[in-house]
Amino acid sequence: MSETSPDIFKAYTRKCGAVFAAVVCGTLLMVAASYAPIANHKIAIALVLTAAACNASVVAAYLMHLIGERKMIFTVLAFTVVFFIGLMGLSIWASQDIPTVVAPITR
Amino acid sequence: MQATSHAAHPAARQDTHHEAPGFWRSYVFSIDHKVIGIQYGLTALCFLLFGFFLMLMMRWQIAHPGEAIPLLGSFLQGLLGDVAANGIISPELYNSFGAMHGTIMVFLAIVPLAVGAYGNYLVPLQIGANDMAFPKLNMMSYQIYFLGGIIMFVSFFIPGGAAQSGWTSYPPLSMSVPTDGQTFWLIGMVFLITSSLLGSVNIITTVIQLRAPGLTWMRLPFFVWAQFTASFLLLLAFPPLEAAGVMQLMDKVAGTSFFLPTGLAVGGNLANISGGGSPLLWQHLFWFLAHPEVYVLILPAMGIISEIIANNTRKPLWGYKSLVYGALGIGFVSFLVWAHHMYLTGMGTHIATFFQTTTMIISIPSVIILTCLLMSLWGGSIRFNTPMLFALAFLPMFGIGGLTGLPLGFSVADIHLHDTYYVIGHFHYVVAPGTIFALFAGIYFWFPKLTGRYMNEYWGKIHFWTSLIFMNFVFMPMFVQGFSGMLRRMSDGAVQYSDLKVEGVTGALSSTVIGLNNFILWGAVGLGLAQIPFIINLFWSISHGEEAESDNPWNATTLDWQTPTPPPHGNFVTPPSVYRGPYEYSVPGTGRDFIPQDEPPAAR
Amino acid sequence: MDIPYTVEARPDTGVYNAKVGMWLFLASEVMLFGGLFSSYILLRVGAPAGTWPSGLLSVPLGTINTIILALSAITTLMAWVACKSRMFERFKLFQGLTILLAIIFLCVKSYEYRDKLTHYEVVLKSGEIADGHLIRREPSGDIVLHGHVVKEHAELMNGRKHVEHRELTIAKDQIVRMQNYGPWHNTFLAIYFTMSGLHALHILGGLVVMGYLWGPGSRMWKTDPDRFTNRVEVSGLFWHFVDLVWIFLFPTLYLI
Numbered sequence: 001m002s003e004t005s006p007d008i009f010k011a012y013t014r015k016c017g018a019v020f021a022a023v024v025c026g027t028l029l030m031v032a033a034s035y036a037p038i039a040n041h042k043i044a045i046a047l048v049l050t051a052a053a054c055n056a057s058v059v060a061a062y063l064m065h066l067i068g069e070r071k072m073i074f075t076v077l078a079f080t081v082v083f084f085i086g087l088m089g090l091s092i093w094a095s096q097d098i099p100t101v102v103a104p105i106t107r
Numbered sequence: 108m109q110a111t112s113h114a115a116h117p118a119a120r121q122d123t124h125h126e127a128p129g130f131w132r133s134y135v136f137s138i139d140h141k142v143i144g145i146q147y148g149l150t151a152l153c154f155l156l157f158g159f160f161l162m163l164m165m166r167w168q169i170a171h172p173g174e175a176i177p178l179l180g181s182f183l184q185g186l187l188g189d190v191a192a193n194g195i196i197s198p199e200l201y202n203s204f205g206a207m208h209g210t211i212m213v214f215l216a217i218v219p220l221a222v223g224a225y226g227n228y229l230v231p232l233q234i235g236a237n238d239m240a241f242p243k244l245n246m247m248s249y250q251i252y253f254l255g256g257i258i259m260f261v262s263f264f265i266p267g268g269a270a271q272s273g274w275t276s277y278p279p280l281s282m283s284v285p286t287d288g289q290t291f292w293l294i295g296m297v298f299l300i301t302s303s304l305l306g307s308v309n310i311i312t313t314v315i316q317l318r319a320p321g322l323t324w325m326r327l328p329f330f331v332w333a334q335f336t337a338s339f340l341l342l343l344a345f346p347p348l349e350a351a352g353v354m355q356l357m358d359k360v361a362g363t364s365f366f367l368p369t370g371l372a373v374g375g376n377l378a379n380i381s382g383g384g385s386p387l388l389w390q391h392l393f394w395f396l397a398h399p400e401v402y403v404l405i406l407p408a409m410g411i412i413s414e415i416i417a418n419n420t421r422k423p424l425w426g427y428k429s430l431v432y433g434a435l436g437i438g439f440v441s442f443l444v445w446a447h448h449m450y451l452t453g454m455g456t457h458i459a460t461f462f463q464t465t466t467m468i469i470s471i472p473s474v475i476i477l478t479c480l481l482m483s484l485w486g487g488s489i490r491f492n493t494p495m496l497f498a499l500a501f502l503p504m505f506g507i508g509g510l511t512g513l514p515l516g517f518s519v520a521d522i523h524l525h526d527t528y529y530v531i532g533h534f535h536y537v538v539a540p541g542t543i544f545a546l547f548a549g550i551y552f553w554f555p556k557l558t559g560r561y562m563n564e565y566w567g568k569i570h571f572w573t574s575l576i577f578m579n580f581v582f583m584p585m586f587v588q589g590f591s592g593m594l595r596r597m598s599d600g601a602v603q604y605s606d607l608k609v610e611g612v613t614g615a616l617s618s619t620v621i622g623l624n625n626f627i628l629w630g631a632v633g634l635g636l637a638q639i640p641f642i643i644n645l646f647w648s649i650s651h652g653e654e655a656e657s658d659n660p661w662n663a664t665t666l667d668w669q670t671p672t673p674p675p676h677g678n679f680v681t682p683p684s685v686y687r688g689p690y691e692y693s694v695p696g697t698g699r700d701f702i703p704q705d706e707p708p709a710a711r
Numbered sequence: 712m713d714i715p716y717t718v719e720a721r722p723d724t725g726v727y728n729a730k731v732g733m734w735l736f737l738a739s740e741v742m743l744f745g746g747l748f749s750s751y752i753l754l755r756v757g758a759p760a761g762t763w764p765s766g767l768l769s770v771p772l773g774t775i776n777t778i779i780l781a782l783s784a785i786t787t788l789m790a791w792v793a794c795k796s797r798m799f800e801r802f803k804l805f806q807g808l809t810i811l812l813a814i815i816f817l818c819v820k821s822y823e824y825r826d827k828l829t830h831y832e833v834v835l836k837s838g839e840i841a842d843g844h845l846i847r848r849e850p851s852g853d854i855v856l857h858g859h860v861v862k863e864h865a866e867l868m869n870g871r872k873h874v875e876h877r878e879l880t881i882a883k884d885q886i887v888r889m890q891n892y893g894p895w896h897n898t899f900l901a902i903y904f905t906m907s908g909l910h911a912l913h914i915l916g917g918l919v920v921m922g923y924l925w926g927p928g929s930r931m932w933k934t935d936p937d938r939f940t941n942r943v944e945v946s947g948l949f950w951h952f953v954d955l956v957w958i959f960l961f962p963t964l965y966l967i
Contacts, residue, residue, distance in 0.1 A: 006796060006798075008792065008795070008796050009792055009793065009796045009798065009801070012788070012789065012792040013789070016785045016788055016789060019785065020781060020782065020785045023778075023781040023784075023958075024778055024781065027774060027777045027778060027781070027961070028774075030961070030962050030966060031770060031774055031966065033966075034770075034962070034966035034967060044967070045967045048962045048966050048967050049962060049967075051962075052958055052959055052961070052962045055958045056955050056958045056959065059781075059784060059951055059954055059955050059958065060951075060955060063784050063785070063787075063788050063947075063951045063954075064948055064951045064952070070724065070725040070726055072315065072724050072725075072726070072731075073726065073730075073731070073734045076734060076735065076738055077734070077738060077741075079339075079343070079439075079738075080343060080738040080741050080742065081741070083343050083344075083442045083742065084741055084742060084745040086442055086443050087347060087391075087395055087442075087742070087745055087746065087749055088745065088748065088749040088752065090443070090446065090458070090461070091388075091391040091392075091395075091749055091753060092749070092752055092753060092756065093457075093458050093461075094387075094391065094446055094449075094454060094455070094458045095385070095387065095753055095756065095757060096455075096756070097454065097455030097456075097457050097458040098453070098455055099453065099454075099455050099456065236714075237712055237714065238712065238714055239714075240714060240716075240728045240731075240732065241728070241729075241732060242714070244732075304736070304739055307735075308732050308735045308736055308739075309732075311731075311735055312728055312731045312732045312735065315724055315731055316715075316716050316721050316724060316726075316727075316728050316731055317714070317715065317716070317728075342735060342738065342739050343738060343739060343742050344742075345739070345742075346739045346740070346742035346743035346745075346746060347742055347743070347745065347746030347749075348746075349743055349746075350743050350744075350746030350747045350750065351746065351750075353905065353909065354747075354750065354905060357894060357901065357904075357905055361893070361894045361895060361901075361904070362893075362894070362895035363894045363895055363898075363901035363904075363905070364895075364898060364901065365750065365754070365898070365901060365902070365905075369759075380895075381895060381896060381897050381898065381901070382898075383754070383758055383759075383762060383897065383898040384754065384898060385753060385754060385757050388750055388753050388754065391749075391753075392746055392749075392750070395746075676712060677712040
């Protein structure tokens with residue numbers, strides 16, 4: 001570890017300031033979107049969650065250094081995300097796929 | 108390992124690694140992966156025996172409903188009180204035995220044995236590491252597992268008894284049974300999940316980070332791949348069950364209604380709950396773990412069998428890469444098949460088709476692995492020692508278990524077979540003569556590494572043949588019973604539905620089907636007796652077994668055998684380097700029929 | 712005996728052990744909260760129309776807590792940067808700030824919990840429902856609420872609609888049923904208490920680790936600063952994940 005100079009510290013301070021500003025903006029955006037007079041409730045929900053996802057990716061990419069992380073860690077996370085989507089998607093699909101009533105079988 | 112002398116380096120005294128640790132640090136709070144592995148192994152074997160005894164008592168009750176248990180009856184009454192009045196198992200007690208048999212066998216016996224014991228002991232040895240990546244977490248993992256086991260065990264003795272709703276704990280049934288045993292079960296599960304989380308993080312990190320120089324991914328023994336995949340399953344499939352466990356715990360203690368629907372009536376009265384919950388949600392979250400869990404049970408077993416087959420056929424495994432990709436394929440697809448346990452929940456046809464498809468797909472890698480192992484036998488000069496016998500028996504037994512699973516994967520066939528004894532027969536063939544045989548094989552195989560002595564061959568073979576025969580006596584008739592429509596979880600062995608009770612009704616179970624209960628009972632008793640030689644052999648051989656000729660008595664290639672016997676703290680005398688693949692047996696043109704992985708290429 | 716790669720990264724994987732371990736742990740945490748978020752969606756989608764309340768929680772408090780946690784994520788990172796830059800005093804400062812912010816977060820959270828637990832829904836004999844915060848219980852058994860009275864239960868489902876609150880005195884014999892807004896009250900509150908409670912437990916766990924590294928654990932700085940820096944980084948990863956979970960919890964529980 002050769003980086004002992006205060007310059008690195010300053011550079012990080014600037015970066016952190018930017019990240020914090022982004023997260024605060026994203027949060028306020030979320031709140032605003034939830035109060036916005038959007039007739040379709042689904043669109044409002046989608047807007048809020050998109051803002052949340054942006055916020056989260058900023059945190060993951062810059063604060064958790066995912067942006068420059070190793071392939072191995074990405075692989076693990078990619079599988080995790082696939083399984084997470086599988087869990088959420090398939091269980092919701094199952095709960096929505098209800099057998100419809102069919103005509104009774106006539107003998 | 109650094110050689111130090113205390114006299115020369117008084118400052119080094121602070122470093123506890125260099126001092127001979129006392130009893131507590133050596134055997135109870137050890138951070139040595141081998142000691143932890145043995146701790147896991149012994150504890151899990153005790154639970155295995157305990158779970159077996161629960162089953163024996165249940166089998167008596169099934170075959171002889173309402174009759175006092177011979178020998179153990181009065182003991183049971185003294186221990187548990189009214190639920191075992193006159194030594195007869197009451198339906199409530201039968202239910203808690205059933206629930207706890209499943210829970211103990213899966214979560215406290217087989218998984219800790221397959222992953223906790225074998226994974227801990229062998230993975231660092233086989234990859235040439237001096238310990239696990241996080242030794243202290245490893246110790247905590249065992250202790251949390253032990254605590255979880257205690258919590259489960261204690262629940263038998265609380266008022267109301269242990270959990271009674273099956274190892275699946277489906278709400279609202281699990282909420283309606285008036286016992287705190289369910290709360291104990293849930294808290295115990297949270298402990299066990301935490302323990303397996305620590306263990307799996309440890310194994311994965313160890314495999315990724317601590318492989319010896321030269322030990323590339325495709326030079327890893329298949330056993331390590333199997334443990335690696337199984338650990339990933341534990342890592343990623345268990346947390347949703349932890350979430351579900353927390354929610355059911357909230358239902359139980361904080362009065363929430365996560366899994367309790369509106370309008371739920373218990374005992375004829377409307378339950379005092381807020382409602383709005385979904386019982387199916389529990390099933391989704393439970394099976395999201397519990398199906399991958401099946402592969403956690405079987406993958407390490409396949410790993411053990413591969414090592415033993417390669418070693419005792421004296422030739423490389425056939426299709427090493429297929430085995431590896433097969434294991435990884437199983438691991439991946441196993442996350443996407445869970446709802447084939449839920450065809451009967453009123454599931455729509457589209458989603459059912461999806462899960463049928465994935466279920467059929469997952470049988471492909473399983474068949475690939477089994478085929479590779481079978482092909483490995485071809486042309487080998489097979490040594491028929493006890494571990495090899497168990498390994499050879501594993502193949503057809505697991506085959507039966509796997510193939511009988513296919514009809515359960517189709518929703519049409521499953522509608523008839525669901526919740527019958529057919530299901531019990533199917534998964535027990537996978538786990539009992541499948542995984543447990545592999546675990547026995549592993550014990551006989553690695554015993555000389557642990558102790559420097561062989562286990563007795565003669566009694567080993569007696570153990571093998573009697574176990575094999577009685578296992579089939581126990582589980583084969585269950586397929587017949589299941590096809591006839593005999594339901595599982597009936598404390599009277601389905602006598603209520605037989606023509607003994609309802610004469611002349613079409614579809615009632617025949618007396619032959621009911622009579623098989625008695626056959627199974629004596630099969631189970633025989634199976635129990637067959638384990639006596641094993642238990643005696645295991646302990647007797649520690650000090651009296653025939654001494655192994657060398658550190659590598661089976662002439663094996665993998666790194667676990669290139670250590671002193673038993674391996675000291677730190678495992679290897681000098682850190683090993685790896686120069687070749689894991690199964691270089693009978694390489695033409697060499698003097699010996701095996702070349703250890705750490706043997707440098709001959710200078711030309 | 713020393714385990715390799717506790718401090719320096721393994722050349723072919725490019726990471727040290729604890730980092731792999733932490734990411735694996737976080738992967739399992741993704742699945743843990745993934746299970747809970749899936750449950751949330753399943754329960755919400757499955758709820759009969761008009762039974763899922765919205766706007767029950769205080770958005771200003773939630774926003775403040777989101778920003779507090781985001782700020783603490785920044786100070787965590789700065790603490791690690793300070794370690795890397797070999798500025799121990801600044802590490803102490805930033806780590807201390809993180810701990811302080813985490814404590815403030817928990818205080819706000821417990822205030823919110825208290826607010827919910829003192830909020831009562833009282834079904835009256837007339838069939839109307841009184842809803843509001845309990846001010847006091849009279850010795851006679853009468854209760855005094857600060858709230859309002861509605862005709863239908865459905866009117867309580869939108870917390871954002873502004874209604875006039877006033878002091879209500881309810882005679883004991885008028886009360887049919889009375890329940891506070893705990894997890895037992897409805898499925899939304901159940902999942903709110905469960906998810907935010909589990910998240911608060913994570914905060915508490917992080918607080919213990921951070922406190923240890925700030926206090927007694929910081930002795931390692933003198934003997935093995937590189938390893939200590941790694942510890943700070945790994946605990947920081949956990950803390951960022953906790954922040955990440957909250958970033959999703961806030962909109963799902965407070966906003967939509």
